[in-house]
Amino acid sequence: xxxxxxxxxxxxxxxxxRWLGMALSAVMLGAxxxxxxxxxxxxxxxxxSILADMVKEVGxxxxxxxxIVGANADSHGFEPKPQDAxxxxxxxxxxxxxxxxxxxxxxxxxxxxxxxxxxLASEGxxxxxxxxxxxxxxxxxxxxxxxxxxxxxxxxxxHGEVDxxxxxxxxxxxxxxxxxxxxxxxxDPRNASYYESRANSYIARMxxxxxxxxxxxAAIPPERRRVISSxxxxxxxxxxxxxEFIPISGLANQSEPSAQDVARIIKLARETGVSGVxxxxxxxxxxxxQIARESGAxxxxxxxxxxxxxxxxxxxxxxxxxxxxxxxxxxxxxxxxQ
Amino acid sequence: xxxLEVLYQPFVEFGxxxxxxxxxxxxxxxxxxxxxxxxxxxxxxxGDAMAHAILPGVAVGFLTAGMSxxxxxxxxxxxxxxxxxxxxxxxxxxxxxxxxSFAAFYLVSLGVGVLLISLKGGNxxxxxxxxxxxxxxxxxxxxxxxxxSSVALLVLAVIFRPLVMECLDPLFLRSESRMGPVVHIAFxxxxxxxxxxxxxxxxxxxxxxxxxxxxxxARFWAGTAIGQMALAAFSGVFASYLGLxxxxxxxxxxxPAIILSAGIVYFLSVTFGTQGGLWQVARxxxxxxxxxxxxSQRDF
Numbered sequence: 001x002x003x004x005x006x007x008x009x010x011x012x013x014x015x016x017x018r019w020l021g022m023a024l025s026a027v028m029l030g031a032x033x034x035x036x037x038x039x040x041x042x043x044x045x046x047x048x049s050i051l052a053d054m055v056k057e058v059g060x061x062x063x064x065x066x067x068i069v070g071a072n073a074d075s076h077g078f079e080p081k082p083q084d085a086x087x088x089x090x091x092x093x094x095x096x097x098x099x100x101x102x103x104x105x106x107x108x109x110x111x112x113x114x115x116x117x118x119x120l121a122s123e124g125x126x127x128x129x130x131x132x133x134x135x136x137x138x139x140x141x142x143x144x145x146x147x148x149x150x151x152x153x154x155x156x157x158x159h160g161e162v163d164x165x166x167x168x169x170x171x172x173x174x175x176x177x178x179x180x181x182x183x184x185x186x187x188d189p190r191n192a193s194y195y196e197s198r199a200n201s202y203i204a205r206m207x208x209x210x211x212x213x214x215x216x217x218a219a220i221p222p223e224r225r226r227v228i229s230s231x232x233x234x235x236x237x238x239x240x241x242x243x244e245f246i247p248i249s250g251l252a253n254q255s256e257p258s259a260q261d262v263a264r265i266i267k268l269a270r271e272t273g274v275s276g277v278x279x280x281x282x283x284x285x286x287x288x289x290q291i292a293r294e295s296g297a298x299x300x301x302x303x304x305x306x307x308x309x310x311x312x313x314x315x316x317x318x319x320x321x322x323x324x325x326x327x328x329x330x331x332x333x334x335x336x337x338q
Numbered sequence: 339x340x341x342l343e344v345l346y347q348p349f350v351e352f353g354x355x356x357x358x359x360x361x362x363x364x365x366x367x368x369x370x371x372x373x374x375x376x377x378x379x380x381x382x383x384x385g386d387a388m389a390h391a392i393l394p395g396v397a398v399g400f401l402t403a404g405m406s407x408x409x410x411x412x413x414x415x416x417x418x419x420x421x422x423x424x425x426x427x428x429x430x431x432x433x434x435x436x437x438x439s440f441a442a443f444y445l446v447s448l449g450v451g452v453l454l455i456s457l458k459g460g461n462x463x464x465x466x467x468x469x470x471x472x473x474x475x476x477x478x479x480x481x482x483x484x485x486x487s488s489v490a491l492l493v494l495a496v497i498f499r500p501l502v503m504e505c506l507d508p509l510f511l512r513s514e515s516r517m518g519p520v521v522h523i524a525f526x527x528x529x530x531x532x533x534x535x536x537x538x539x540x541x542x543x544x545x546x547x548x549x550x551x552x553x554x555x556a557r558f559w560a561g562t563a564i565g566q567m568a569l570a571a572f573s574g575v576f577a578s579y580l581g582l583x584x585x586x587x588x589x590x591x592x593x594p595a596i597i598l599s600a601g602i603v604y605f606l607s608v609t610f611g612t613q614g615g616l617w618q619v620a621r622x623x624x625x626x627x628x629x630x631x632x633x634s635q636r637d638f
Contacts, residue, residue, distance in 0.1 A: 079456070259585035259592050262473050263352050286474035290354050 040064075042188045045091040047102045048075045049308040050167055051121055051176070053318045055095055057202045058180045062191050066091065068108075071310045080104050085112035092116040093187045095180055099127065101164035119183030121176040128163040128235050165305065169236040170210040170322060174203045209319055213326040217241050220333045227329065228269060228277040228297065230288055233305035243329060246274065248287055262291065269295035276300030276332035300332040348586045354473055358582055361475045361483050361539045362596060366548050366574025368487035368532050371494055371567035373553030375525065378505040378563065381437070382554070385546045387444035389533050391421035393451030393542060396534075401454060407478050411534055418530035421447050426526065470541025472592045473585075479538045486535035490528045497521050502563050540593045547597035548574050555604040558611025573603050 041064040046052035052067040059065070066087040069075045088094065089112045096102055098120045109118075166172040181199035185192035217225065225243040232247035248257055248265060268274070269291065277292040278300040279285045292299045303325045309315035315324040349355045376382055392414035399406065399413030425443045429436035475483075494501075500521045503511040511518050536545035556569035581596030588595070609616050 256471075256591040256593070257473065258589045258595075259348070259355060259358070259473055259582060260587065260589040262354055263348065263586060266352060266354070286471050286476055286479075289476060290357075290474045294353050 042093065042184065042191075043091045044093040044095060044184070045087050046095045047097060047105060048306070049073075050306075050318050050321070051095050051097060051180075053308060053316075054121070054173070054176055054202075055180055055184075057318075058177055058195055058199045059184055060194070060198050062188070062194060063093075063184065069307065071308050071316070073307055075101055075306055076103075078102075078104055080108040084108060088112035088114045093119060093183055095119045095121055095183065097164060097166070098122045099125075099162050099164035099166065117183055117187040119179055121179050122164075122166050122172070123179050124175050125166045125172045128166070128239060129161050163232070163235045165233045166236055167318070168234055168305070168325075169240040170206045170213070171240060172236060173206050173318065173322070177202050177206070205319060209323055213241060213322070216326065216330045217243060217333075220330070220337065224273070224275060224337060225333060226272060226274050227300060227332065228265060228274055228288070228291060228295075229303060229305075230278070230280045231305070233280065234303070237325070241326075243333075248291065257287065262287070266291055266294045269297055275336035276329075278303045278328070278332075280305045298332055298336060301328050303328060344587075345583070348583065354475075355582060355586065357475045357480060358472045358592065359579060361480050362472060362548070362578035362582070363575040364480075364484040364487045365532070365536050365539050365545070366552065366578055367571045368490040368494075368528075369536060369545070369549040370552040370556070370570030370572075370574040372490065372525075372529055372532055373549040373551075374556060374563065374566045374570050375501060375505060376529075376550065377553050377557060378502075382550055383437075384440055385529070385533070385549050387440045388418055388422065388529055389537075389542045389546045390451070391444045391447040392418040392530065392534055392537065394447055394454055396537065396542070397451050397454035401457070407482065407538065411482065411538075414534040414537065415530060417447060418534060419527065422526040422530060423523070426522065470537060470539055470544060470593045472539050472582075472596070475539065483535045483539055486531055490532050493524060493528055497524050501525060505563075540596065544593045544597050547600055548577070551597070551600035551604045552577065555600075555607035555611075558607040558613050558615050561613055574600065577603055 041062055042059065043066070044055050044059065044063045045066045045068065046055050047067075048069040049067055049071050052065050055063060055065045068080070068084050068087070069078050085108060088109060091114065093116055094109065094114055096105055096118065099122050167176060177199045181195045184195045188195075222242060227243065227245060228248065229245045230248050232245075234243075234245040234247075237243065238245050246265060246268060248261070269277075274295060274297045276298040277288045277295070279288045280303055289299065291297075304315045304321040308317065308321055315321040349359060373382075373385065376385055395413030395415065395417030396410045397413070398417075399409035399411070403409035421440075421443045425436065425439040428434055428439040428443075432439075500511060500515070500517045503514075504518060504521055508518065511521075532549070533542070533545055536548070539545070540548060552570040552574040553566070555573055556566040560566045560569050577600035578596050580599040580602075582592060584590060584595040584599060585592040607615065610618075612618055
């Protein structure tokens with residue numbers, strides 16, 4: 001259902017399609033013959049670093065992945081550059097998260113004239129809505145948090161209400177891996193079994209990590225699993241693993257919190273006994289430090305929410321990021337128990 | 339008796355509110371008086387230009403050293419001063435006036451700054467820096483702001499007489515002493531210093547507001563430069579207090595709230611000011627009309 005809507009958001013007029021078709025068939029014919037002869041890796045574009053890592057895991061050496069929003073960069077406020085359009089034009093497969101995480105993508109993909117296979121990685125994920133039980137930002141709602149939606153295109157979900165950070169639950173990560181494998185197989189049928197077997201071994205590793213994380217968190221009493229995070233990116237993690245996250249700002253990082261917001265969070269932290277305050281790899285630490293100082297909670301360090309860390313850090317892969325986040329959380333929660 | 343408590347309760351309960359007030363007040367005390375001189379020199383828009391001029395330096399500091407207050411401060415000082423001095427040099431050595439050369443240099447500087455920021459790809463950390471984090475002031479930022487403001491006020495006191503002379507009658511100063519360029523450069527230095535310290539508090543875009551709005555408002559109440567400076571500093575502090583309360587009770591971001599409070603003070607001053615405010619001008623005009631009509635009735 002989500003797929004059809006995503007595709008319908010790239011309208012082509014008939015004439016435009018004919019022109020594009022002629023141009024693209026020439027391009028693709030050239031690319032296809034080159035691909036068939038020298039077995040060049042399949043060119044894939046992933047919208048952000050976490051998806052790119054998943055595509056690398058599933059595609060192995062038979063794909064070549066280009067990332068649009070790289071490590072430590074924020075997709076919410078991203079502005080595409082001409083080289084992104086070029087990468088998209090050259091690609092056979094586009095892997096996107098969907099759920100309003102890439103508001104800049106419809107415009108970019110239209111501008112680039114992308115005509116390959118689009119893989120909606122989050123297809124089939126149980127979508128979390130922001131108005132759920134873990135929404136602590138009061139009556140303000142999230143539509144005004146600077147989350148820049150592209151209103152020129154129709155989406156099937158309510159604006160500002162859908163939480164796009166589905167990868168923060170390993171069960172969803174498994175769905176992502178399956179969707180990616182299916183998409184790669186569609187674009188490159190001869191390697192379908194290769195992609196499937198790689199996806200299966202990847203999913204097995206996710207399952208192992210999932211069990212590990214659950215076991216570690218189970219050792220902490222449920223009423224003590226409460227932390228503060230910079231922005232509202234851990235809703236899926238909270239639902240899946242039973243840790244409560246109180247976000248300082250809303251879904252996107254850009255919004256500046258008001259004095260009332262900060263005061264409310266500090267009050268909440270003092271009253272309910274928050275264990276730690278975490279910052280994210282793309283957000284400003286000073287606000288979190290201020291709140292930690294005033295509420296007496298520990299500074300928990302960095303969690304990776306919307307982007308991976310650079311290549312030389314443990315959080316440079318999806319699994320590495322997940323085990324880093326869980327490790328930091330469990331460490332801080334345990335420390336505050338003593 | 340619930341009324342009065344509302345005015346101080348947030349500051350008693352929350353340390354971040356006290357820090358925000360201290361930081362914004364320290365900044366306002368130096369920024370207001372500096373703004374008065376910009377108004378006197380008819381260079382009210384120069385503060386804006388300078389605030390943009392420090393942008394590339396801050397960006398370079400951020401790109402090389404991350405979220406380091408020192409690196410960003412040093413970077414901002416360097417580019418801010420470079421723009422100020424280059425613009426002043428062009429104005430002195432060529433027929434071009436200072437406003438045009440300032441505009442040219444700050445626009446180039448702005449372009450470089452935006453380019454550098456984009457290199458890092460929509461990084462929100464820097465956005466926070468540019469828009470300030472008045473609610474997140476730590477010890478280092480507070481010390482930086484209050485030290486800068488103290489130095490600025492002290493230096494301003496030392497160069498006060500030649501500076502006023504340079505504003506009001508530059509030819510007289512030139513005939514009396516050769517202090518003119520020295521005073522001019524010292525003033526630019528103070529300006530850049532205060533703006534760089536201020537971006538920690540209100541952000542580079544908003545810091546100009548706490549400099550110019552109180553200064554422009556003070557002109558409607560006080561006749562002397564000293565009076566205007568004192569009043570500008572006081573109304574800047576008052577606007578900071580009012581803005582923080584507004585941010586607390588009305589749930590709006592703090593630094594725009596502070597600038598808007600300063601704006602309200604300005605509009606009230608324009609309307610009700612005793613030195614040429616609209617109300618007073620209207621009353622004087624009416625009084626003059628009455629007097630004239632009385633004279634004409636008596637004579638004819």
